Amino acid sequence: MAESARESAQKARSASRKLQALATEERVAMLNRIADALLANETEILAENAKDVQEAGDKISQALLQRLVLKPQKIQQLAEGIRAIAAEEEPIRRVISRMEVAEEEEPIRRVISRMEVAEGLTLEKQTAPIGVLLIIFEARPDALPQIAALALRSGNGLLLKGGKEAAHSNAVLHKIIVEAIGPMGADLIHLITSRDEIADLLKLDDVIDLVIPRGGNALVSHIQANTKIPVLGHADGICHVYVDAAADLDKAIKIVVDAKVDYAAACNAVEKVLVHESLVANGGLGKIQSALQDAGVTVHAGERLQQLQPDSKLPAAPSARHEYSSLDVTLDVAADMAAAIDHIHANGSGHTECIVTEDAEAAEAFLRGVDSACVFHNASTRFADGFRFGLGAEVGISTSRIHARGPVGVEGLLTSKWVMRGSGQVVAKDSGVTYTHKKQRIA
Amino acid sequence: MAESARESAQKARSASRKLQALATEERVAMLNRIADALLANETEILAENAKDVQEAGDKISQALLQRLVLKPQKIQQLAEGIRAIAAEEEPIRRVISRMEVAEEEEPIRRVISRMEVAEGLTLEKQTAPIGVLLIIFEARPDALPQIAALALRSGNGLLLKGGKEAAHSNAVLHKIIVEAIGPMGADLIHLITSRDEIADLLKLDDVIDLVIPRGGNALVSHIQANTKIPVLGHADGICHVYVDAAADLDKAIKIVVDAKVDYAAACNAVEKVLVHESLVANGGLGKIQSALQDAGVTVHAGERLQQLQPDSKLPAAPSARHEYSSLDVTLDVAADMAAAIDHIHANGSGHTECIVTEDAEAAEAFLRGVDSACVFHNASTRFADGFRFGLGAEVGISTSRIHARGPVGVEGLLTSKWVMRGSGQVVAKDSGVTYTHKKQRIA
Numbered sequence: 001m002a003e004s005a006r007e008s009a010q011k012a013r014s015a016s017r018k019l020q021a022l023a024t025e026e027r028v029a030m031l032n033r034i035a036d037a038l039l040a041n042e043t044e045i046l047a048e049n050a051k052d053v054q055e056a057g058d059k060i061s062q063a064l065l066q067r068l069v070l071k072p073q074k075i076q077q078l079a080e081g082i083r084a085i086a087a088e089e090e091p092i093r094r095v096i097s098r099m100e101v102a103e104e105e106e107p108i109r110r111v112i113s114r115m116e117v118a119e120g121l122t123l124e125k126q127t128a129p130i131g132v133l134l135i136i137f138e139a140r141p142d143a144l145p146q147i148a149a150l151a152l153r154s155g156n157g158l159l160l161k162g163g164k165e166a167a168h169s170n171a172v173l174h175k176i177i178v179e180a181i182g183p184m185g186a187d188l189i190h191l192i193t194s195r196d197e198i199a200d201l202l203k204l205d206d207v208i209d210l211v212i213p214r215g216g217n218a219l220v221s222h223i224q225a226n227t228k229i230p231v232l233g234h235a236d237g238i239c240h241v242y243v244d245a246a247a248d249l250d251k252a253i254k255i256v257v258d259a260k261v262d263y264a265a266a267c268n269a270v271e272k273v274l275v276h277e278s279l280v281a282n283g284g285l286g287k288i289q290s291a292l293q294d295a296g297v298t299v300h301a302g303e304r305l306q307q308l309q310p311d312s313k314l315p316a317a318p319s320a321r322h323e324y325s326s327l328d329v330t331l332d333v334a335a336d337m338a339a340a341i342d343h344i345h346a347n348g349s350g351h352t353e354c355i356v357t358e359d360a361e362a363a364e365a366f367l368r369g370v371d372s373a374c375v376f377h378n379a380s381t382r383f384a385d386g387f388r389f390g391l392g393a394e395v396g397i398s399t400s401r402i403h404a405r406g407p408v409g410v411e412g413l414l415t416s417k418w419v420m421r422g423s424g425q426v427v428a429k430d431s432g433v434t435y436t437h438k439k440q441r442i443a
Numbered sequence: 444m445a446e447s448a449r450e451s452a453q454k455a456r457s458a459s460r461k462l463q464a465l466a467t468e469e470r471v472a473m474l475n476r477i478a479d480a481l482l483a484n485e486t487e488i489l490a491e492n493a494k495d496v497q498e499a500g501d502k503i504s505q506a507l508l509q510r511l512v513l514k515p516q517k518i519q520q521l522a523e524g525i526r527a528i529a530a531e532e533e534p535i536r537r538v539i540s541r542m543e544v545a546e547e548e549e550p551i552r553r554v555i556s557r558m559e560v561a562e563g564l565t566l567e568k569q570t571a572p573i574g575v576l577l578i579i580f581e582a583r584p585d586a587l588p589q590i591a592a593l594a595l596r597s598g599n600g601l602l603l604k605g606g607k608e609a610a611h612s613n614a615v616l617h618k619i620i621v622e623a624i625g626p627m628g629a630d631l632i633h634l635i636t637s638r639d640e641i642a643d644l645l646k647l648d649d650v651i652d653l654v655i656p657r658g659g660n661a662l663v664s665h666i667q668a669n670t671k672i673p674v675l676g677h678a679d680g681i682c683h684v685y686v687d688a689a690a691d692l693d694k695a696i697k698i699v700v701d702a703k704v705d706y707a708a709a710c711n712a713v714e715k716v717l718v719h720e721s722l723v724a725n726g727g728l729g730k731i732q733s734a735l736q737d738a739g740v741t742v743h744a745g746e747r748l749q750q751l752q753p754d755s756k757l758p759a760a761p762s763a764r765h766e767y768s769s770l771d772v773t774l775d776v777a778a779d780m781a782a783a784i785d786h787i788h789a790n791g792s793g794h795t796e797c798i799v800t801e802d803a804e805a806a807e808a809f810l811r812g813v814d815s816a817c818v819f820h821n822a823s824t825r826f827a828d829g830f831r832f833g834l835g836a837e838v839g840i841s842t843s844r845i846h847a848r849g850p851v852g853v854e855g856l857l858t859s860k861w862v863m864r865g866s867g868q869v870v871a872k873d874s875g876v877t878y879t880h881k882k883q884r885i886a
Contacts, residue, residue, distance in 0.1 A: 014788075017788070017812070017814055020811075021811065021812065115832075115833050117826070117831065117832070117833060121822060121826075123832060123833070128814070128848075130844050130845065131814070131844050209844045209845065210844075210845060224671070225671070227671070228667070228668070228670070228671060230673055230843075230845045248867070250867075251866075251867035254867060254869055255867065255869060257869075258869035258870055258871055258875065259869075262869070262870045262871060262872060345460070363864070367862050367864075368463075368464065369460070369464065371460055371571070371574070371860075372860070373860065373861060374860075374861040374862075374863065375860065375861070375862055375863070376862075376863040376864075376865065377863065377864045377865060378864070378865045378866050378867050378868070379564060379863050379864070379865030379867075379868045379869075380868065380869040380870050380875075382869070382870035383560070383564075383863060383865075383868070383870060384861070388560065388870070388873075388878070389558075389560070389566060389861070390558050390560060390566070390878070390880035390882075400673075401573050401574050401652045401653075401858050402573065402652065402653060402673045402845065402846045402858065403845045403846045403858075404859070405571075405858055405859050405860060405861070406859075406860075406861045407861075415844050415845065415846075415848055416847070416848050416849075417814075417815070417816065417817075417818065417848060417849075418816060418817040418818070418827070418832070418848070418849045418850075419810050419817075419818055419819075420817065420818070420819040420820065420822050420826060421806070421810075421819075421820045421821070421822070422819065422820060422821045422822030422826075423694075423821050424691070424693075424694035424697060424698065424821050424822075425821070425822045425823065425826070426697055426698060426700075426701035426702075426705070426822075426823040426825070427701055427705045427823050427825035427826060427831070428701055428705060429705060430831075432701070432823075435831070435833070437833035439833075
């Protein structure tokens with residue numbers, strides 16, 4: 001009988017505890033072995049992937065098919081990405097033992113803060129792996145090795161539930177990774193192929209700590225609505241660029257066009273350009289509109305722009321809050337920066353917003369005032385991405401306000417743990433020790 | 444018509460954004476005004492509290508009644524606690540602007556990490572308030588000002604749902620606090636007195652970011668089982684003390700007795716003492732048992748102890764996983780430290796565990812190997828507490844693995860936010876900039 005998803009989760013937790021106990025070097029070696037194994041088994045991976053592509057036939061969209069197909073170059077990139085994650089600074093860094101006699105270094109957890117609570121009683125806050133992650137992903141088989149690498153690096157156990165359309169590819173990638181890890185591989189990373197459906201997996205809130213959906217809005221919204229397990233991800237990506245009165249128009253045009261055209265379907269692509277009212281009269285708005293149109297973008301007029309220019313031939317935006325995910329964008333006018341910020345809070349998704357301005361004070365006010373996961377000054381919203389943020393890779397981008405926000409790499413897969421070291425201290429109605437609560441510097 | 448809880452949550456979010464924009468000094472002043480107002484209105488508070496106590500009559504347990512009663516000394520302590528939170532280092536610390544021309548300090552967010560992404564393109568990870576918190580608390584009216592102070596300090600909006608038994612006390616405390624805050628008070632902190640029941644509040648996952656239950660296991664379990672909003676707290680507190688072969692027996696006895704007797708009903712009280720097998724023969728176990736019994740504790744035999752000493756007169760423990768919350772404890776035997784850790788993982792609640800040993804290596808292995816929110820060496824489990832941890836106060840103790848773990852103070856009420864500052868950079872299919880990804884030191 002196939003192992004149940006619950007059993008898999010329990011094994012993954014126990015394996016993750018063993019993984020944490022290993023030396024850094026061993027986790028790094030596992031990642032490098034995975035990279036090697038992907039390259040060594042390229043032929044097999046491509047053959048299994050071809051089966052998926054053939055079975056998919058014309059049952060899936062062209063866009064989905066493109067994501068499904070693996071090519072030698074893609075496998076090369078995957079291997080390189082995993083080596084990069086291996087080469088990164090260990091998130092569970094070496095700390096110096098408190099024992100003054102033996103200041104040896106141990107490959108355990110990173111110390112976030114340290115305090116002397118009382119004489120001879122110290123308290124550390126350390127990072128620690130979250131435990132067991134459930135990743136639900138569609139189409140893209142290349143997400144599997146990336147996610148596995150991030151989970152290994154952060155000491156977490158993993159349940160993977162891939163889409164049926166990539167069943168052959170996922171199976172071969174999982175087999176290769178598990179073998180490359182070695183003895184604990186099969187317990188650590190589970191590809192859920194049993195008949196457990198997503199709905200059943202989402203009920204396992206007592207054995208799974210975090211769900212990360214990687215897929216379209218529909219998948220993410222469905223998961224968010226149907227589980228008590230914390231979900232790390234985003235459904236919508238309704239990003240804004242606000243072009244301030246003091247914007248350098250050339251920069252504004254460059255940024256707005258890039259933020260839409262670089263990859264129109266991405267979650268970090270701009271969906272609405274808000275322009276300061278003063279740019280209506282001085283022609284700035286018109287130039288931005290033309291530049292977008294010249295780049296092949298269909299510009300839709302927002303409510304305020306429709307009022308200001310009732311004779312414009314621009315199609316009306318479907319609503320104040322709309323994600324096109326295509327070469328379409330809403331252009332609208334804001335009376336001032338405060339109005340732009342209010343508009344963003346009312347209609348955004350808390351993903352990524354940008355201000356274009358040469359006014360440093362206005363920029364800082366915007367960065368401070370906008371309550372989104374990512375807030376940029378004079379840079380394309382497309383930079384909101386794990387690789388571009390220097391995280392090596394990402395398991396996803398979170399618009400949740402709890403735990404990790406924005407692109408989530410290894411650090412976002414860690415939680416914390418309090419470690420206290422004493423010499424027999426007791427509370428004794430708070431008269432057992434004299435509290436000093438001295439914060440200590442971390443090296 | 445009374446404002447709905449949804450409307451309250453929306454107002455709280457908007458007010459929290461205004462609160463964040465204030466200078467540190469203003470938030471500190473608010474807290475000090477609240478402390479003053481509590482003292483100035485002591486008579487009114489005590490009068491309202493007396494109504495609650497009278498109405499409760501003998502309808503509530505003696506323990507609950509004790510928590511309900513406010514006394515002048517308690518109000519004095521509350522005021523002092525709030526002044527301490529005010530005096531603490533601002534979690535949203537001053538950072539130095541990147542603008543080299545004007546290295547002025549701004550009272551905004553604390554920078555967690557900083558990186559040069561490419562030339563002229565920097566990225567910061569900053570702390571940011573979570574947004575809107577829902578606190579559901581039973582009986583203890585003194586929790587209201589404490590929680591309000593922590594929320595104010597961390598820039599969060601607040602919905603408070605107190606128990607009916609403290610309705611008069613909560614109302615007067617809420618009124619005093621809101622008035623002391625000033626104009627934004629009423630929007631920032633809402634006492635839910637409408638007919639919205641807890642079940643209705645728990646459905647507001649689109650406008651509430653975090654629920655913190657402060658009450659008994661039944662309340663917490665109910666909330667965890669009935670909401671999609673992340674819950675920060677703990678249902679069980681099944682803490683273990685493991686007495687190692689190399690323990691100093693005097694220290695072990697002192698710690699074990701304190702961990703149970705200091706406050707037997709507390710969530711950080713020990714519920715099971717695991718003793719290394721070698722202490723059975725050498726009499727250590729017997730001495731620990733006697734010391735506990737002498738301190739008035741009923742010692743129950745765990746499974747392995749029952750097998751080893753079938754003739755002992757100790758009552759059997761109800762189960763391997765049991766929270767007494769009373770002057771009872773389970774005593775059991777572990778073959779070695781690895782067995783103790785496995786036992787803890789199998790039967791603990793991930794709250795607080797302690798090892799008593801003089802063997803530094805064993806201690807470090809236990810601290811590293813035990814996967815709980817708090818892990819101690821040679822210190823009473825009763826230290827697991829926001830005040831004792833130097834957090835000033837706590838909104839609760841979390842055994843969730845996401846976001847904050849262990850005692851949660853101001854820091855646990857913050858999330859993060861990415862801030863990028865550029866000069867017109869675009870992604871342009873990743874050829875727009877040359878990525879440097881240089882981590883920078885934070886002052």
